[in-house]
Amino acid sequence: MKPVDAKIVEIVEESPSIRTFRFDVSFDDALPGQFVMVWVRGVDEVPMGSSYLNGITVQKVGDATSKLFDMKVGDSVGLRGPFGKGFTLPKKDEHILIIAGGVGAAPLGPLADYASECGAKVTTILGSRECYELVFEDRFSSAGELHITTDDGSAGTCGFVTTVLADMDVSVYDRICVCGPEIMMANVMKVLQEKDALDRSEFSMHRYFKCAIGVCGACCMDPQGLRVCKDGPVLNGSLLIDSELGDHKRNSSSQRVRV
Amino acid sequence: MVTITGINFKNPTMLASGIMGTTGASLLRIAECGAGGVVTKSIGPEPKAGHPNPSMIKLECGFLNAMGLPNPSYNEFDNEIKLARSGTDVPVIASIFGGNAEDFVKVAEGLADSEPAAFELNVSCPHAEGYGATIGTDTCMVESITAAVCDAVDVPVWVKLTPNVTDIKAIGKAAQDGGADAVVAINTLRGMAIDINSGYPILGNRFGGLSGSAVKPVAIKCVYDLYEALAIPVIGVGGVSTWEDAVEMMMAGASGVQIGSAVHESVDIFSDIASGIELFLQDKGYSAVEDIIGLSHKVI
Numbered sequence: 001m002k003p004v005d006a007k008i009v010e011i012v013e014e015s016p017s018i019r020t021f022r023f024d025v026s027f028d029d030a031l032p033g034q035f036v037m038v039w040v041r042g043v044d045e046v047p048m049g050s051s052y053l054n055g056i057t058v059q060k061v062g063d064a065t066s067k068l069f070d071m072k073v074g075d076s077v078g079l080r081g082p083f084g085k086g087f088t089l090p091k092k093d094e095h096i097l098i099i100a101g102g103v104g105a106a107p108l109g110p111l112a113d114y115a116s117e118c119g120a121k122v123t124t125i126l127g128s129r130e131c132y133e134l135v136f137e138d139r140f141s142s143a144g145e146l147h148i149t150t151d152d153g154s155a156g157t158c159g160f161v162t163t164v165l166a167d168m169d170v171s172v173y174d175r176i177c178v179c180g181p182e183i184m185m186a187n188v189m190k191v192l193q194e195k196d197a198l199d200r201s202e203f204s205m206h207r208y209f210k211c212a213i214g215v216c217g218a219c220c221m222d223p224q225g226l227r228v229c230k231d232g233p234v235l236n237g238s239l240l241i242d243s244e245l246g247d248h249k250r251n252s253s254s255q256r257v258r259v
Numbered sequence: 260m261v262t263i264t265g266i267n268f269k270n271p272t273m274l275a276s277g278i279m280g281t282t283g284a285s286l287l288r289i290a291e292c293g294a295g296g297v298v299t300k301s302i303g304p305e306p307k308a309g310h311p312n313p314s315m316i317k318l319e320c321g322f323l324n325a326m327g328l329p330n331p332s333y334n335e336f337d338n339e340i341k342l343a344r345s346g347t348d349v350p351v352i353a354s355i356f357g358g359n360a361e362d363f364v365k366v367a368e369g370l371a372d373s374e375p376a377a378f379e380l381n382v383s384c385p386h387a388e389g390y391g392a393t394i395g396t397d398t399c400m401v402e403s404i405t406a407a408v409c410d411a412v413d414v415p416v417w418v419k420l421t422p423n424v425t426d427i428k429a430i431g432k433a434a435q436d437g438g439a440d441a442v443v444a445i446n447t448l449r450g451m452a453i454d455i456n457s458g459y460p461i462l463g464n465r466f467g468g469l470s471g472s473a474v475k476p477v478a479i480k481c482v483y484d485l486y487e488a489l490a491i492p493v494i495g496v497g498g499v500s501t502w503e504d505a506v507e508m509m510m511a512g513a514s515g516v517q518i519g520s521a522v523h524e525s526v527d528i529f530s531d532i533a534s535g536i537e538l539f540l541q542d543k544g545y546s547a548v549e550d551i552i553g554l555s556h557k558v559i
């Protein structure tokens with residue numbers, strides 16, 4: 001598909017460095033955990049999780065995201081998607097645990113909405129460095145029980161998401177859905193492995209995307225050659241045992257770099 | 260089984276260069292999916308990030324891409340080839356590119372210790388400034404680069420051709436004169452798409468190369484012409500997504516068939532196509548794949 005023209009209709013400041021952009025175009029078939037390619041014309045095209053059917057939630061980090069932050073309501077971008085494989089959809093009476101770190105909350109917001117709408121129980125651990133960087137606090141708390149952690153202790157438990165997770169009995173959860181910075185996900189994976197819950201866990205991975213449609217191979221992970229853009233971005237934890245998660249990834253030249 | 264340039268392939272399907280070929284792990288995955296051979300991403304003398312995104316889009320008729328030859332350079336890539344080779348018996352062919360004969364030789368020599376089964380020279384990328392097709396449209400350059408690499412390595416050398424020329428046979432002959440063991444045709448056709456909402460060309464590089472179903476008739480004709488003009492084998496690539504396409508390509512003259520864009524649909528395409536060819540041969544009472552290679556030249 002060619003990019004569709006999407007006009008910004010609303011901009012919400014989630015934190016000083018994170019904004020949600022809502023568009024006049026809605027991807028009604030987007031499933032929680034799928035992503036769109038956001039084309040900032042003349043700059044770059046980058047992957048963003050769908051945080052709403054018609055929205056993305058973006059952290060400002062470089063060229064494309066900075067240009068996006070300069071945009072106003074009425075400006076437009078090109079969108080392609082939804083792409084990739086999302087989270088397993090929760091069913092009525094299931095109980096899921098959501099673990100979100102920083103802007104990793106973006107693809108988990110719609111999962112929490114979906115779960116509570118279909119009658120599944122939701123517990124969330126939401127972490128960030130400081131209290132004002134917490135994303136979708138209200139959204140997660142209206143879906144169910146919410147545990148907050150901050151690195152500096154400015155809200156909730158002082159520490160990391162794993163501080164709370166370590167003390168939890170995870171046997172009650174049908175699934176554990178995780179997205180956040182790579183080191184956080186690697187640490188969560190270790191804890192879940194110790195608790196023997198890896199096969200019930202799903203991680204939303206990040207790798208450098210070029211084609212985004214499963215052809216070029218830029219996003220392939222070692223050692224199975226899984227394409228994050230097509231086989232993922234959501235991958236079952238059991239697929240990540242002894243993988244490159246938390247160790248290395250490829251940059252835009254496909255060179256191995258440490259994470 | 261089919262033997263091309265002295266290399267045995269368990270079936271005539273191969274992964275085309277630039278598709279899931281930037282890591283040893285992904286090459287291995289495709290080998291495990293049933294490909295008869297795998298060709299790596301084109302590797303050059305220096306690490307290269309490629310063109311900005313969008314670098315590939317799907318159109319109704321096929322795909323447009325302008326990756327810009329992103330690659331980690333031969334220095335880092337020899338480990339990926341070693342990794343792929345250590346995990347499979349499927350032949351791993353190293354695709355390489357450069358700006359001149361010295362570059363090509365440097366990359367080929369740099370990768371030689373990883374022992375690829377053959378080298379495929381990419382003189383045909385339509386959208387990388389100073390590389391690929393800017394060389395591949397010049398018969399003298401093609402001949403001298405082919406000769407230089409053939410001199411430097413002791414495995415077969417294949418030359419991948421661009422269809423963006425007036426006469427592909429002349430370029431094929433230049434490769435053959437330079438000592439190529441086979442030619443591979445075709446690379447992508449120059450193409451472009453524009454976003455009518457803004458007027459912006461969609462690809463980050465503005466233009467790129469067309470692949471997929473749309474290019475199949477062009478590839479068939481190129482393979483047909485090359486088969487007639489050359490004494491060396493022709494490997495067909497362009498728009499193959501079913502076993503029928505592969506059989507058609509072989510009847511035009513292809514000894515083997517590479518598959519690129521169709522991996523988008525499924526990575527299982529190699530075993531699907533290989534078994535489709537096998538069943539077709541049985542149904543029609545052919546004794547071996549060789550019976551259909553170039554058949555359309557023989558029947559008339």
Ligand SMILES: Cc1cc2nc3c(=O)[nH]c(=O)nc-3n(C[C@H](O)[C@H](O)[C@H](O)COP(=O)(O)OP(=O)(O)OC[C@H]3O[C@@H](n4cnc5c(N)ncnc54)[C@H](O)[C@@H]3O)c2cc1C
Pocket residue numbers: 035044045046047048049050056057058059060061062063064065066103106107205206207208209210233312
């Ligand atoms: C499946 C997926 C979903 C994502 N969802 C979100 C989200 O919901 N919200 C959010 O804020 N961020 C998300 N990201 C990360 C986001 O894509 C990058 O932050 C963005 O590409 C940065 O672009 P830039 O031009 O501003 O930065 P640059 O200056 O270009 O680069 C900064 C860093 O961003 C990353 N990056 C740049 N280009 C790409 C690319 N093409 N593919 C992947 N990473 C890239 C690299 O790590 C790079 O080092 C997601 C990434 C992936 C793979």
Ligand SMILES: Cc1cc2nc3c(=O)[nH]c(=O)nc-3n(C[C@H](O)[C@H](O)[C@H](O)COP(=O)(O)O)c2cc1C
Pocket residue numbers: 211215216275276277278300301315322324326328354381384419445446447469470471472474496497498499517518519520521
């Ligand atoms: C994303 C992409 C990247 C490619 N990269 C290369 C490359 O690095 N070297 C090369 O020789 N051909 C490259 N090609 C061309 C393919 O190998 C093939 O010749 C062409 O796509 C036609 O085959 P198809 O229709 O089966 O895709 C690339 C094609 C695509 C779609």
Ligand code: FES
Pocket residue numbers: 208209210211212213214215216217218219220227228229230
């Ligand atoms: S980005 Fe091209 S295969 Fe994933």
